């Protein structure tokens with residue numbers, strides 16, 4: 284038996300329909316500003332996707348491209364200028380950043396009310412306290428995807444593999460808030476296969492291509508693959524591969540493809556966060 288594929292685009296479309304409705308009721312124009320340093324090909328491609336989606340919705344979108352060698356101080360000055368600009372609703376600094384820049388310092392500098400990535404400590408604290416606020420796009424998008432396909436969250440035993448600040452940790456908080464029982468596993472978890480094979484709901488966000496193989500998955504499990512790894516194929520081209528090995532399709536009950544799974548939800552959720560920020564709502 285082959286897993287039911289949980290395609291991202293239809294779920295993203297339903298999220299975007301919500302965004303359009305909210306945009307119509309908005310009394311002032313919404314805008315998204317993305318800061319990108321350097322020319323990492325993955326970042327160039329993601330930022331382009333965000334910019335295109337924003338424009339397609341009629342949002343004002345600006346991408347600020349700075350050289351890789353930009354100092355932290357110069358970056359912070361740009362963030363401060365955008366913080367103070369009342370025309371700017373949402374602001375994010377694309378990750379990863381070059382090593383001479385301290386990510387946490389940059390995240391702390393962004394006005395929490397404009398923090399559409401949900402990575403400012405104020406917003407992280409709100410999420411873990413159960414208070415409304417802007418939340419990271421990928422985990423919020425995953426919950427929307429599950430709701431779209433009618434997959435239950437409450438009462439589920441969920442195992443997350445990956446403890447990043449942008450996916451694993453916030454997703455744990457969101458699943459807890461929805462009454463799932465959560466295990467947060469990671470690269471140092473001993474006997475990872477024993478943990479993953481007891482998960483009716485398995486979410487993988489590690490950045491290790493093909494890490495989760497068929498033998499690590501409970502038959503019939505729902506598997507959410509957050510990995511977007513650029514892997515060179517034999518013909519010399521680069522293709523996208525998830526953190527979940529293709530063989531898992533024969534074991535899982537439901538599975539998100541890569542590409543075309545979680546990715547489109549991340550972008551759609553960013554649009555929703557931008558509108559929420561423009562509304563001045565904290566979600």
Ligand SMILES: Nc1nc(=O)c2c([nH]1)NC[C@@H]1CN(c3ccc(C(=O)N[C@@H](CCC(=O)O)C(=O)O)cc3)C=[N+]21
Nearest residue numbers: 328329375376377378379400511542543544546547549
């Ligand atoms: N400050 C910050 N916020 C982010 O949200 C952020 C970031 N930095 N750095 C990188 C990651 C990655 N990310 C993705 C966005 C869209 C797709 C996406 O749409 N993927 C498509 C395919 C994309 C392609 O073809 O390259 C898909 O999976 O179908 C994937 C990954 C956002 N990130």
